Structure formats: C-alpha cells, structure tokens
Amino acid sequence: MPATKTAPPAKKAGSSPLLSLWKAYNETTSTRLKTIDSFLVFLMLSGIVQFLYCILITNFPFNAFLAGFASCVGQFVLTASLRAQVNPANRNEFKEVSPERAFADFALGSIVLHFFVYNFLG
C-alpha cells in the first residue's frame, strides 16, 4: 500500500505523523487511485448515513434500506477490488489481469449490482 512507501518522505517533512502520511499519500498516489479513493470515501459516508438513519429514525420500508445500504457496500467492495487490481504496487499478484480487464470486470459487476438494487428498492 502507498503508506508503506511513504516512510522516507515523512522523515523529510519532519512534522506530525498524520500530516506526513497525508503528504506522502498525495505525492506518491496516482490520480486514478485518488479518484478511486475519493469514490470509496463517498460510498463509506453514504453507507454510514443510511445506517444511522435506519437505526435512529426508521427502518421502514426495510427493503429500501437493504437496497440502499447494499448498493453502498457492494459498490465499495467492487471498487476496492478494482483498486487492488489496478494498483501498480500489486502488479506481481495480478499478472494475468490487465487494468483494462479489471475495469471491465468492475463496470460489469457494478451494472449487475445496480440492476438488483433498483429491483429491490421498491
């Protein structure tokens, strides 16, 4: 993961570890991975909001909650897989999966996921 690679620049920065972590992430992560990461953060926040709404306000209609929440979780899983497969650092682990192939898998999986979500949303 990028964090492990950031150790040398963090020393150079010489400030708090979190800040240096952030700086190193900004510097060493490619734009694509950043796009993926921001998408993941969005999905996580959306899922948290729905979960809180379900717990605190109402879980009725429950099928709508399941659909909304599952779309966040499912999309998160798919996106995380995509991130793992297109990350150059993992090139050795996914020798036979090209980034294009990984993206095609991701897109197809997402479309199927959304199909089920809207069916279930009510």
Added chain:
Amino acid sequence: MRFLRTLLFPLLALTSFALARSSTGDSVLVLLDPSLKKENYSIFFGDLEKKGYKLTFRSPKDTTPEIIKDDVAQFAHVVVFAPETKTFAADVTPQSLVSLLSKNMNLLLALSPKQTPLTSLASEFSLILPPPGTPLISHFPKRDTPATLIPVQPPRAHHVISDNLAPVWFSGVPQSLGHNPMLIPLLNAPPQAFASDADSDSGADALVEAAEKSGEGLWAGSSLSLVTGFQTLSNARATWVGGVEMFSDEYINKEISKGVKSGNRDFARDVTAWTFQESNVLRIDSVEHNLVNETLPGETYTINDQVTFTAFISKYDPEIGWWRAYSDIDDMQLEFTMLDPHIRTSLPPVEGEPGMYAVTFRVPDRHGVFKFNVDYKRKGWTYLTSTSMVPVVPPQHDGYPRFLSAAWPYYAGAFSTSAAFILFVALWLAGDDRELKKNKGAKAE
C-alpha cells in the same frame, strides 16, 4: 331492482286483496272439541273469516282433512280449541303438533285446568302449569261474577297488543314462564290473582303457608302469564291461551262495567294477528356490501379497506297484504366475524331511504374468511338473520404503498451511488489517455 319493486308493488297489492292478511297463508284448520259449540264462538270465527281466512273445522278425533298430505302442509295455521280432549288423532297428537311448527305453520292452543295431553306439551314450551284442577282465582275487584271469572287489564305499551284495550274477561289456567327467551307474555295475571282449587277457598291454608315461604310453590301474582306467545327459531309462532272461553261470544259481549264492553274481541284480534303472522313480521329483502364509494358488490376485500354494508328490511303490512319498507329499527347490529366478531357495530337506518340500513367500517388488519352477520332477535318480532361470506386478503404484491417519504434517504443513497458510479466511470475513461501517455513516457525512460 328498486324500480322493479315500485312497479310490482301496486300489482301485487291488487292481487293480494283477495288473499288473507297473513304473511304465510289464509287456510286455517280449527280443531274444535265436540263439547264446544261453534255457535258460541261465532264472533271470533266470524272476525277471522271477515279478514279473509278460510276456516276448516275438524274434530280432534277425526282423521280428515289431513293436515299434512304427501309431506306438504295443507294449512297455514292450526287452531287447537280442544282443552278437554284426552285422545287425539294420529296427525294431531301434541308431538306431531310440534312438527307442524317446523313446517312453519302457526299454532293457537287453548289450555284448561284439566289434565290433557296438551298440558304435557306446554311444558315443552317452557310453560309451567299448576297442578290439574287449579284455575286462576281472584277476589278483586269486587264483582258479582264467580271468583274464577276475572277481568284482566291487557298490557300497555306492548308491541303486540294494541294500546288502550278495555279489560278482558278471563277464566282458565295460568302459566308460569320458564327461562326460554323465545317466550313472550301477551297477557299477565292481575297481581291479586292466584291459582287454587276452584270450588271453595278450602285451599286457602296451603296458600297462606306457601306465601309465608316467600311464595315458593305458589302460582300467584302478575308474573303469571295467561296468554303466552312462543316464536320458534324458524319464525313459526305458537300461542298458548289459558282458557278457551275468552274467545267465546259470551265473554266478548259481557260488559266489564256498565256500558263498557270487554276488550276480548280486540284482544283476540291482536293475538290472532300476531299468531298468524300478520303483525310484527319483518324480513330482510337483500343485503349488499361494497367498497366505500363504489357501487359494484365486492368479491374480496383487502385488509384495512373501507367497506359499506347495506341491508334492506321490510315489514309485512296486513292492510295491503304486502311488504313495505321499514325503517324503525334503531338497535340492529352488524358483526364482521371470523370465528369471533372482529367488528360489532350498530346498523342504523339511513335517513331518506325507506327500509335501508347501512354502515361503513374499516376491515380489520387480519386476513381470512369473514362473514357479515346480522342477527336481530327481539321478543315478539320476526327474527332477522343474514350471513354473507367474504374473503379478506392481504394486499397483492403490487398493492403495497410505494415511494414512501420515510424511504427518501435510501432512495437518495441508491441513486447517488449510481450517479457517483457513472461519474467515476467518466473520470476514469477520460483520465485513461493521459495516464496511458504518462505510463508510456515512464516506460520509455
């Protein structure tokens, strides 16, 4: 339907002029004991014939004319004026008289202080008779008739007996009423009256003794009935009269006080009108049920539907010999039942719509096979019962409410995920070339 009824109504009323005024038929069989002279009851029988009844007389021991021929009832009503007959022909034994009731024939039976088969039949109608030979006696009011011939004031505000009848002459046997709810007393004994040995007051000691034991075993007081009606569950009516003489010409013509005629004639008219199903006869013409604001009858209902139940009720009008819409029932109830009544609500008359009773209610949140039940049983009135079955189902798969406001966060979540996915794909594909070049550049280095 309503139109048809209004059209048919005058026609049928015209044709029915020739018929009797009873709602069940005009043929009457009179079982008259040979000891009773028909001439002595000419006013009573004459009044019946004037109303349009066809009277057939027969001795209780005769075998013809048959009451039931080929299992079909030949008469609509049977009058049994045989208070002293000990043996009856096979088809009019007391037990077979009961079977007439189940064929919806009406009975008017006269008792006497003597022990006859009818005495034992009376107990099957929850009437408890005093021992044989103990007629009703009253020494009040002071009068010049024997103590067994008593003027009795007919009941006031009674829905079978008309108001303001003069006192009626009575002599005969009183009946103590059992707890049968189908009994309806039509004439109660005066409070001072009691049942005792007729000839002398020799039984007075026993009476005083019984009175001291707080009336135990004592036939006395106004709780005794002299004329009692009985209505079976199939709405056949049987009336027990304590003494046949109250219908005789002698009692009808006998003056209660100077210049005041006795009420016997009017009382006999009211009693026969009730017994022969002229008065207090109701029927349910039809019942309907439908979803509120719809006119087509509902086949099935969904839980929590608003449903309107409507009943049309008529009362028999003896004046025209036909049924007339009746809106005066104010205590009828409707039950919506699945084993237990889930809903029990009043079924009030609808103003401005004669004979129509309607109620709207919400079907319970419970599916199953339900029944609309109307069960109206009041003393002296025809029992009204109606049952219609209807299934209540849960909503269809597409019958549930959709796009609820409570679910908007979930909808927003799902839609934003899709939108974000599309945006992400667009960014990814847009960024592809640049990355590719960069990568190529890096590889080239």
